[in-house]
Amino acid sequence: MKWNTAISKHEEGALSIRGVSHASLMQEHSFSEAAFLLLSGHLPSSDERAVFDAMLVSSIEHGVEAPSAFSARVSASVGNPLHIATAAGILATGDHHGGAIEAAADYFKKGTSAKEVLDAGAKYPGFGHKLYKDLDPRAQLLLSIAEKHGFAREYVTHARAVETELRELGKPLPLNIDGALAALMLELGLSPRLGKALFVFARMPGIIAHSLEEVENEKPYRRISDTDVTYTGP
Amino acid sequence: MKWNTAISKHEEGALSIRGVSHASLMQEHSFSEAAFLLLSGHLPSSDERAVFDAMLVSSIEHGVEAPSAFSARVSASVGNPLHIATAAGILATGDHHGGAIEAAADYFKKGTSAKEVLDAGAKYPGFGHKLYKDLDPRAQLLLSIAEKHGFAREYVTHARAVETELRELGKPLPLNIDGALAALMLELGLSPRLGKALFVFARMPGIIAHSLEEVENEKPYRRISDTDVTYTGP
Amino acid sequence: MKWNTAISKHEEGALSIRGVSHASLMQEHSFSEAAFLLLSGHLPSSDERAVFDAMLVSSIEHGVEAPSAFSARVSASVGNPLHIATAAGILATGDHHGGAIEAAADYFKKGTSAKEVLDAGAKYPGFGHKLYKDLDPRAQLLLSIAEKHGFAREYVTHARAVETELRELGKPLPLNIDGALAALMLELGLSPRLGKALFVFARMPGIIAHSLEEVENEKPYRRISDTDVTYTGP
Amino acid sequence: MKWNTAISKHEEGALSIRGVSHASLMQEHSFSEAAFLLLSGHLPSSDERAVFDAMLVSSIEHGVEAPSAFSARVSASVGNPLHIATAAGILATGDHHGGAIEAAADYFKKGTSAKEVLDAGAKYPGFGHKLYKDLDPRAQLLLSIAEKHGFAREYVTHARAVETELRELGKPLPLNIDGALAALMLELGLSPRLGKALFVFARMPGIIAHSLEEVENEKPYRRISDTDVTYTGP
Numbered sequence: 001m002k003w004n005t006a007i008s009k010h011e012e013g014a015l016s017i018r019g020v021s022h023a024s025l026m027q028e029h030s031f032s033e034a035a036f037l038l039l040s041g042h043l044p045s046s047d048e049r050a051v052f053d054a055m056l057v058s059s060i061e062h063g064v065e066a067p068s069a070f071s072a073r074v075s076a077s078v079g080n081p082l083h084i085a086t087a088a089g090i091l092a093t094g095d096h097h098g099g100a101i102e103a104a105a106d107y108f109k110k111g112t113s114a115k116e117v118l119d120a121g122a123k124y125p126g127f128g129h130k131l132y133k134d135l136d137p138r139a140q141l142l143l144s145i146a147e148k149h150g151f152a153r154e155y156v157t158h159a160r161a162v163e164t165e166l167r168e169l170g171k172p173l174p175l176n177i178d179g180a181l182a183a184l185m186l187e188l189g190l191s192p193r194l195g196k197a198l199f200v201f202a203r204m205p206g207i208i209a210h211s212l213e214e215v216e217n218e219k220p221y222r223r224i225s226d227t228d229v230t231y232t233g234p
Numbered sequence: 235m236k237w238n239t240a241i242s243k244h245e246e247g248a249l250s251i252r253g254v255s256h257a258s259l260m261q262e263h264s265f266s267e268a269a270f271l272l273l274s275g276h277l278p279s280s281d282e283r284a285v286f287d288a289m290l291v292s293s294i295e296h297g298v299e300a301p302s303a304f305s306a307r308v309s310a311s312v313g314n315p316l317h318i319a320t321a322a323g324i325l326a327t328g329d330h331h332g333g334a335i336e337a338a339a340d341y342f343k344k345g346t347s348a349k350e351v352l353d354a355g356a357k358y359p360g361f362g363h364k365l366y367k368d369l370d371p372r373a374q375l376l377l378s379i380a381e382k383h384g385f386a387r388e389y390v391t392h393a394r395a396v397e398t399e400l401r402e403l404g405k406p407l408p409l410n411i412d413g414a415l416a417a418l419m420l421e422l423g424l425s426p427r428l429g430k431a432l433f434v435f436a437r438m439p440g441i442i443a444h445s446l447e448e449v450e451n452e453k454p455y456r457r458i459s460d461t462d463v464t465y466t467g468p
Numbered sequence: 469m470k471w472n473t474a475i476s477k478h479e480e481g482a483l484s485i486r487g488v489s490h491a492s493l494m495q496e497h498s499f500s501e502a503a504f505l506l507l508s509g510h511l512p513s514s515d516e517r518a519v520f521d522a523m524l525v526s527s528i529e530h531g532v533e534a535p536s537a538f539s540a541r542v543s544a545s546v547g548n549p550l551h552i553a554t555a556a557g558i559l560a561t562g563d564h565h566g567g568a569i570e571a572a573a574d575y576f577k578k579g580t581s582a583k584e585v586l587d588a589g590a591k592y593p594g595f596g597h598k599l600y601k602d603l604d605p606r607a608q609l610l611l612s613i614a615e616k617h618g619f620a621r622e623y624v625t626h627a628r629a630v631e632t633e634l635r636e637l638g639k640p641l642p643l644n645i646d647g648a649l650a651a652l653m654l655e656l657g658l659s660p661r662l663g664k665a666l667f668v669f670a671r672m673p674g675i676i677a678h679s680l681e682e683v684e685n686e687k688p689y690r691r692i693s694d695t696d697v698t699y700t701g702p
Numbered sequence: 703m704k705w706n707t708a709i710s711k712h713e714e715g716a717l718s719i720r721g722v723s724h725a726s727l728m729q730e731h732s733f734s735e736a737a738f739l740l741l742s743g744h745l746p747s748s749d750e751r752a753v754f755d756a757m758l759v760s761s762i763e764h765g766v767e768a769p770s771a772f773s774a775r776v777s778a779s780v781g782n783p784l785h786i787a788t789a790a791g792i793l794a795t796g797d798h799h800g801g802a803i804e805a806a807a808d809y810f811k812k813g814t815s816a817k818e819v820l821d822a823g824a825k826y827p828g829f830g831h832k833l834y835k836d837l838d839p840r841a842q843l844l845l846s847i848a849e850k851h852g853f854a855r856e857y858v859t860h861a862r863a864v865e866t867e868l869r870e871l872g873k874p875l876p877l878n879i880d881g882a883l884a885a886l887m888l889e890l891g892l893s894p895r896l897g898k899a900l901f902v903f904a905r906m907p908g909i910i911a912h913s914l915e916e917v918e919n920e921k922p923y924r925r926i927s928d929t930d931v932t933y934t935g936p
Contacts, residue, residue, distance in 0.1 A: 001456055003307075003692060005298045006701030007443050010694070013371060017295050019702035026375055031290035032265040035439035038295060039446075056265040061251050061272060064239045065926040067776050071790065073237075074769050079797025083327055083430035084552055088773065088793035090321040095781025096922040098317070130925070137247060141260055193449065196317035197442045204438060205269035208431045209241050212273075215427065220798040222235055223832070224471060224767040226478070233474030234487035237926060240935030244928070253936035299692040301542050305556065308535050313563025318786055322539065322559035329547025330688040364691070454564040457598070458533040458705060460712070467708030468721035469924055471775075473766045475911050481839060485763050494843055499758040500733040503907035506763060507914075524733040529719050529740060532707045541705075551795055551898035558789040566785070605715060609728055661917065664785035665910045672906060673737035676899045677709050680741075683895065690703055 007038065018042070032056060035201070040190055047149040048188055054145040055184055058138050058177060059098070059199055061206030067092040068200075072207045073214040077222040082211045089207035090200045098203070100125040102195030104182035108155050109192060114165035126159070126179025127166060134172075139180035146184055155186040241272065252276070266290060269435070274424055281383040282422055288379040289418055292372050292411055293332070293433055295440030301326040302434075306441045307448035311456040316445045323441035324434045332437070334359040336429030338416035342389050343426060348399035360393070360413025361400060368406075373414035380418055389420040475506065486510070500524060503669070508658055515617040516656055522613040523652055526606050526645055527566070527667055529674030535560040536668075540675045541682040545690040550679045557675035558668045566671070568593040570663030572650035576623050577660060582633035594627070594647025595634060602640075607648035614652055623654040709740065720744070734758060737903070742892055749851040750890055756847040757886055760840050760879055761800070761901055763908030769794040770902075774909045775916040779924040784913045791909035792902045800905070802827040804897030806884035810857050811894060816867035828861070828881025829868060836874075841882035848886055857888040 008017045015022040018037050025034045029043070032053050036044040044052055064070055072089030076082060093099065104126030107117070117124045129136050143160075146152045159182070163175045178199075185194065242251045249256040252271050259268045263277070266287050270278040278286060298304055306323030310316060327333065338360030341351070351358045363370050377394075380386045393416070397409045412433075419428065476485045483490040486505050493502045497511070500521050504512040512520060532538055540557030544550060561567065572594030575585070585592045597604050611628075614620045627650070631643045646667075653662065710719045717724040720739050727736045731745070734755050738746040746754060766772055774791030778784060795801065806828030809819070819826045831838050845862075848854045861884070865877045880901075887896065 001458060001462075001692075001696065003298045003304065003697045004451065004700045005444070005447060005697065006699070007440070007447060008295050008297050009699045009701065010297055010365075013366065015296065015372075022291075022295075023371070023375055025294075026288050026291045026372070027379065029291065030264055030266055030287045031269075031294070031436075034291045034294050035265075038439040038443040053264045054260050057256075057260045057263065057268045060259075060265070060268050061242050061256075062249065063242050063244055064237045064931055065928065067780050067924055070237065070926055071773055071776055071794070074773055075793045075796070078769050078794055078799040079801055080552070080793065081430055082427060083324055083332070083434045084548070084793060084796075086431055086434055087321040087324040087555075088790060090317055090324070091777045091782065091786060091790035091793065092773070092780055093317055094777070094786075097780040099781055130923070131244075132247065137257070138249075138260070141257055145261065191446060191450075193316060193446060194442065196315055197320055197445065200317045200320055201438045201442060202265075204435045205272040206241070208428065208435060209272040210239070211431065212425060212427060213239060213241060216425075217238065221832070222769055224235060224469075224772055226767065228235075228469065229471045229473065229766055231474070231477045232472045233477065235926075235930065237931045238934045239931065240933070243933045243935065298697055299694065301546050301690055304692055305539055305542050305560070308539050309559045309562070312535050312560055312565040313567055314559065314786070318559060318562075318782070321789075322556060325543045325548065325552060325556035325559065326539070326546055328543070328552075331546040333547055364689070455598070456535055458538055458703075460533065462703065463532055463705045463707065465708070465711045466706045467711065469926060469930075471766045471772065472919065473912070473915060475908070475915060476763050476765050478765055478833075481834065483764065483840075490759075490763075491839070491843055493762075494756050494759045494840070495847065497759065498732055498734055498755045499737075499762070499904075502759045502762050503733075506907040506911040521732045522728050525724075525728045525731065525736045528727075528733070528736050529710050529724075530717065531710050531712055532705045538705065549796075549898055550895060551792055551800070551902045554899055554902055555789040555792040558785055558792070561785055599712075600715065605725070606717075606728070609725055613729065659914060659918075661784060661914060662910065664783055665788055665913065668785045668788055669906045669910060670733075672903045673740040674709070676896065676903060677740040678707070679899065680893060680895060681707060681709060684893075685706065692703060696703075 039194060040188065047151065050149045051146050051151045051184060052188060054142055055181055056202040058142050059202035064210060067097050068203055068207055069210045072211045074222045076211040076214045077218065077220055079220060082208065085211035086204060086207050093196065093200055098199035099196050100178035101182045101199055102192055104179045105185055105192035105195055108158055108183055108186055111158060114162045114169060118169060118171065124162060124166065126182050127163065127175055128173035129176045132174060135174045136176040138177045139175050142180045142184065146187065151184065151187045153187055155183040159183040273428060274422065281385065284383045285380050285385045285418060286422060288376055289415055290436040292376050293436035298444060301331050302437055302441055303444045306445045308456045310445040310448045311452065311454055313454060316442065319445035320438060320441050327430065327434055332412070332433035333430050334412035335416045335419070335433055336426055338413045339419055339426035339429055342392055342417055342420055345392060348396045348403060352403060352405065358396060358400065360416050361397065361409055362407035363410045366408060369408045370410040372411045373409050376414045376418065380421065385418065385421045387421055389417040393417040507662060508656065515619065518617045519614050519619045519652060520656060522610055523649055524670040526610050527670035532678060535565050536671055536675055537678045540679045542690045544679040544682045545686065545688055547688060550676065553679035554672060554675050561664065561668055566646070566667035567664050568646035569650045569653065569667055570660055572647045573653055573660035573663055576626055576651055576654055579626060582630045582637060586637060586639065592630060592634065594650050595631065595643055596641035597644045600642060603642045604644040606645045607643050610648045610652065614655065619652065619655045621655055623651040627651040741896060742890065749853065752851050753848050753853045753886060753890060756844055757883055758904040760844050761904035766912060769799050770905055770909055771912045774913045776924045778913040778916045779920065779922055781922060784910065787913035788906060788909050795898065795902055800880070800901035801898050802880035803884045803901055804894055806881045807887055807894035807897055810860055810885055810888055813860060816864045816871060820871060820873065826864060826868065828884050829865065829877055830875035831878045834876060837876045838878040840879045841877050844882045844886065848889065853886065853889045855889055857885040861885040
């Protein structure tokens, strides 16, 4: 197995990342700036950094009710170390939890309209939310921050147009956090393929906090109560 | 299953995290600040933030050679989505890759000396590195940043004393990045139990960048070459 | 969260699985018979059992070169317990390693011809192998066992017809183990969706054996050699 | 990275496992026999096979209430493929769910008495069960099968002695399934280190059946109900 990589280089004991000295990254840049460098290939402008930070903070935590949070707690609860619990949290994200970002980004990139999607009998990814029926406040706030920093451009405009179109077509579904993140990923020039990975990165602090709270405060071994189970078999 | 949590609260459609409104976090705080809030329970001072950022950036990437990087690439290479590849990268961290942080933090917290550990026939976790024999430059830089911000106190002093003691005992092993992170975790008041989880969080951007590079540039299905395998059986 | 399940029932301290007493399963049935019961809903006939056993044994191990084997070893090598290493092995299976079973089963179920697939510019899943160019011996043997037990019927016939068709179309690719498993899954009435899960179940003994061998015989921390890495960046 | 392995060999297109031709394994041996070969290094006698089968069947499924079952369902529920869901199920096993096997095997191997463990303020692993207070029926049945096949020897005798001793010491805890599996692993000459890995292998059919049931019968996205959450923070 041979490996080609443009990500980092060891040379005479010194590491550079995307051509930038690791030492200078540690001294002069924040974690989100260094993360942006790794994912995009260049250090962010201050506007890019502000939008990227807001994107990450928007997804950082959403309650123990989220599958990623309670699954991590369950893994910690049965006796696994916390890094394993975070992996368990990640395996509880997917197409229906953080996963609409990639699908929405694909549509936004192609400029797909709501009508096209509904005519095909599908749902437009990135719109609608279990809790927020009219308006996803995290999505709205995210877009207002992006506007302030000059990043509500082509893709945000398209996302808002789809939201309007859905209402006119009798399917009023708010742009949700996945949809807003998808539009902003494209505005920042990040690969649409990063969708789910970016979400799990952003959610990691919440997942870790839940895992730690579980092992510090709770007795081991989370088990479903018998009263929540109905047997439907032979 | 009932859940108690002090991490976040949904109230009338608004989310607060550790008592701070999520909306204000998104507008006024960076990702690492919000992460610090989740993990410690309070927003960081600007010195705490600087040290925490440097800690995270210190571990953000260390080459495709690291087990966490190439294992994530292998998972992506066989056709898994990127969020799954990041989980695979995490399962390739552990006691011997990022894992000395917790063990070192436990010793530092108790003020354990090098002599005690060597007398017991063990190695002092957080000292020594495969690549760096004399001095781990990432560790040194991290401590100098901590000093600048007033965070080289009790635990950093102890870590440096152990380094000196090891040299005097004829086992010259430099404080490594795990050891430096352990000391600084304690200086910042973070739980020693966070060691491995904090490492995987910090390494996530590198892991994601490697997974993306693999799927964008390489043909699928990483397989070990037959020439690297020796059969030793019957 | 409420759960409905037809899989097993606890009643007065006794467990039944798919309506069969667990105690009688333990006394009267082999592991593969009980596994078949869980996956299909009924106990196998002796012919079904023979084919199912051969399917599982066919995929049980394929060398340390396979991503699932060496990834599990790497996870064990960095200090994780063996059950975590097996999960790491599973995250190194996917569409390109064990994953063609589901895709092939979908095509076989619809009776899709080779011409249709090639005309669409695609590859027919379940045909071709990196090592075996003319004939996949595991696939051939599996089908001969199935024939002996009366299970080379509708789907096996179709799979063989596709193999012939591919040769005639100038794309001579042998039915591989994934394709043979796909055909036999359908013959046994198992859900095509089980493809990848069935593969990881079958491969588990090999994955575990590799993980154990790693921790018993090797020094910790598998790292890629610098000589296998080429830097292609700025 | 160089790899040494005694597990399997490719030679002139043919695979052998532990020195046995893969083709003959497929034709003449059951899945559990081939699994035993991989894990122990030799094919089982018919008595060994019977005990090994019973061990595996004893742990094959224990209801949706078990963390490994519902965590796999949650991973499938958020949109991951089934092989990923099985990995999620595995990350929800650990020291407190399947994990006592290794700890018990370590004690049994050393002949540790109940008094020694209780005097040290610890619990003897492999004894006691949340559901079964007096007697773990799966453990009892397993031992009776082992007896019938001549495998209730040194380690089973010790396990039963510990059970009696615990009762006499006023801590009446039944030998549980983990304890029985630990004793039988040792009787069969398997490595104690296999404990958790053997458990996840045995439980895999149950985990897969639950994952499949979830995606076939339930709507996506399992989320904890707000009514099951109590906020305890600032």
